[in-house]
Amino acid sequence: MSKMASDKATQLIHHPYRAPAGFESPVQPVHKGSTIFFPDTAAMRSRTWLDRGAYTYGLHGTPTTFALEERLATLEGGVHTMLVSSGLAAITLVDIALLASGDQVLLPDNVYAPNKAFTRHELAAWGIAHAVYDPLDIESLIAALTPATKLVWLEAPGSVTLEFPDLRGLVRAVRERAPQAVIALDNTWGAGLAFNAFDLGAGQGVDISVHALTKYPSGGGDILMGSVTCRAKDLYRRLALARSRLGHGVAANDVEAVLRSLPSMPLRYAAQDAAGRAFAHWCSQQAQFARVLHPALPGSPGHEHWRSHCSAAAGLVTVEVDAQFSTARVDAFVDALKLFRIGYSWGGPVSLAVPYAAGAIRERGTDYRGMLVRFCIGLEAVGDLIADADQALSALRLG
Numbered sequence: 001m002s003k004m005a006s007d008k009a010t011q012l013i014h015h016p017y018r019a020p021a022g023f024e025s026p027v028q029p030v031h032k033g034s035t036i037f038f039p040d041t042a043a044m045r046s047r048t049w050l051d052r053g054a055y056t057y058g059l060h061g062t063p064t065t066f067a068l069e070e071r072l073a074t075l076e077g078g079v080h081t082m083l084v085s086s087g088l089a090a091i092t093l094v095d096i097a098l099l100a101s102g103d104q105v106l107l108p109d110n111v112y113a114p115n116k117a118f119t120r121h122e123l124a125a126w127g128i129a130h131a132v133y134d135p136l137d138i139e140s141l142i143a144a145l146t147p148a149t150k151l152v153w154l155e156a157p158g159s160v161t162l163e164f165p166d167l168r169g170l171v172r173a174v175r176e177r178a179p180q181a182v183i184a185l186d187n188t189w190g191a192g193l194a195f196n197a198f199d200l201g202a203g204q205g206v207d208i209s210v211h212a213l214t215k216y217p218s219g220g221g222d223i224l225m226g227s228v229t230c231r232a233k234d235l236y237r238r239l240a241l242a243r244s245r246l247g248h249g250v251a252a253n254d255v256e257a258v259l260r261s262l263p264s265m266p267l268r269y270a271a272q273d274a275a276g277r278a279f280a281h282w283c284s285q286q287a288q289f290a291r292v293l294h295p296a297l298p299g300s301p302g303h304e305h306w307r308s309h310c311s312a313a314a315g316l317v318t319v320e321v322d323a324q325f326s327t328a329r330v331d332a333f334v335d336a337l338k339l340f341r342i343g344y345s346w347g348g349p350v351s352l353a354v355p356y357a358a359g360a361i362r363e364r365g366t367d368y369r370g371m372l373v374r375f376c377i378g379l380e381a382v383g384d385l386i387a388d389a390d391q392a393l394s395a396l397r398l399g
């Protein structure tokens with residue numbers, strides 16, 4: 001230590017000890033920092049964080065965030081990934097970065113509802129038009145495309161109602177008729193495991209994959225984080241610069257928690273897939289449920305598209321309760337569940353259930369007559385979950 005630092009207060013800050021390099025363990029180190037030191041002014045002037053080339057400021061990246069971004073890019077099959085504070089922030093970052101006054105954006109009717117809300121409020125106020133298409137009807141997408149269409153959102157399957165669209169066909173239609181449009185997919189359900197968004201087959205792929213890491217990558221029901229992954233470097237740079245100007249940051253301890261959960265994600269996804277299918281099958285045998293919505297279940301809307309795109313399914317199951325049961329009866333059924341807790345989100349260890357009024361969540365109209373209940377399968381034994389739903393069915397007595 002230099003002679004200058006004789007005071008303990010200074011010594012505690014400018015301590016000469018450096019731990020030896022070469023420490024390795026199964027976990028990624030948690031690097032924290034708003035300030036990042038430069039060895040000299042030349043380094044300060046020349047360093048750039050873009051493409052993960054160097055460290056400049058905590059907001060723009062640390063070894064911890066760069067490590068998670070690289071792993072997610074590999075998971076999703078893209079070139080580069082950037083982290084943001086939530087899945088919804090990932091969606092709005094894409095909108096803000098790519099749309100300007102006079103442009104138009106397209107959304108599937110079954111898109112994650114807050115995506116629609118942002119479009120209707122902020123984007124509309126900024127002079128950005130939108131149209132809502134039927135995800136199971138490519139003609140309705142084609143009819144909505146205009147020369148002003150700059151962004152097309154896809155989601156597979158749709159939120160709550162879980163219809164699986166013909167992703168390849170939708171992408172092909174946009175490429176042929178609106179080559180100026182960027183195609184973004186909300187890939188939270190597929191999680192990079194059920195299908196490859198950037199290589200859907202037949203030469204088709206999306207440009208951007210948005211992922212709510214809050215769900216399967218976190219796996220704990222305790223972290224909020226999102227990611228945006230791009231297929232091409234120029235688009236990544238455009239979005240990464242917008243991200244830095246908007247000031248999106250993520251907390252190092254949260255990133256470390258996601259890094260810790262990622263290795264078990266394929267196992268958890270497979271377990272929740274198997275349990276979800278067993279639960280969906282049981283639901284399909286209950287007279288109180290008019291319909292079971294699960295893309296891997298034959299007869300579910302878009303099942304054929306799921307089969308031709310996917311090798312797996314997430315653990316989400318929605319039932320349409322027979323229309324003779326009132327909202328109050330369906331609420332009583334959900335309230336009677338003991339293992340399933342009432343709450344939003346999914347991908348964690350605890351199974352969840354939420355009732356929805358189908359008519360209220362779709363603007364193009366639906367043929368769902370009864371209330372919907374969405375189940376998110378956690379990591380409990382599926383036999384116990386089925387027994388729980390079975391005892392709660394006493395709240396839905398027929399006749």
Ligand SMILES: *Cc1c(COP(=O)(O)O)cnc(C)c1O
Nearest residue numbers: 086087088112186188212214225
């Ligand atoms: C949960 C979810 C989001 C938003 O993620 P948050 O981290 O909760 O903001 C976006 N899209 C889909 C499909 C989701 O399920």
